[in-house]
Amino acid sequence: MIPLxxxxxxxxxxxxxxxxxxxxxxxxxxxxxxxxxxxxxAIGIPNSIxxxxxxxxxxxxxxxxxxxxxxxxxxxxxxxxxxxxYDKNYNMHSHFITLIKKFHYEYDxxxxxxx
Numbered sequence: 001m002i003p004l005x006x007x008x009x010x011x012x013x014x015x016x017x018x019x020x021x022x023x024x025x026x027x028x029x030x031x032x033x034x035x036x037x038x039x040x041x042a043i044g045i046p047n048s049i050x051x052x053x054x055x056x057x058x059x060x061x062x063x064x065x066x067x068x069x070x071x072x073x074x075x076x077x078x079x080x081x082x083x084x085x086y087d088k089n090y091n092m093h094s095h096f097i098t099l100i101k102k103f104h105y106e107y108d109x110x111x112x113x114x115x
Contacts (some may be wrong), residue, residue, distance in 0.1 A: 017041065022092035026059030027067055034061045036070075043071065043096055049104040052111050057096050059086075071099040073107070080107075 017025070025039040037059035044050045053075050060068040066085060069092065073080035082099045 019091040019093065022057075026057070026069065026092070027061070027086075030059060030061040030067070034063045034065070036060050043100060045097070045100055048100055049073075049108045049111065050100060052108075055100065055103070057099075069095040069099065071096060071103065073103055075107075 022041060025041055026037050029038050040056040040058050043055040043057050049055075053073055055074065056072050058070050058072070060070050060083065062068070068083045069086050070081055070083045080103070082102050084095055084099055086095065
């Protein structure tokens with residue numbers, strides 16, 4: 001299991017999250033509306049691009065009611081976001097791992113050039 005933490009600007013405490021807690025943080029405030037969930041989850045995966053650049057995970061619901069898991073890479077002022085449609089057959093960790101792998105393959109070598 002990868003370490004996923006709910007983190008806020010007002011708290012120095014980090015708590016490792018269960019699958020149900022991650023789902024709730026991503027989607028609970030989207031029951032009666034569409035758009036982006038309000039909560040962000042800090043993502044850290046050993047030996048991945050997350051050791052070089054901060055990442056956060058979040059939920060999104062489109063206007064048709066379809067849920068998506070999103071990951072944002074916090075690099076400069078670019079808009080580095082990837083989405084994957086939520087699939088209840090996979091846990092939230094798996095969704096985040098899939099998205100982080102996409103970032104890792106796309107950006108890891110580029111980031112190494114800036115050291």
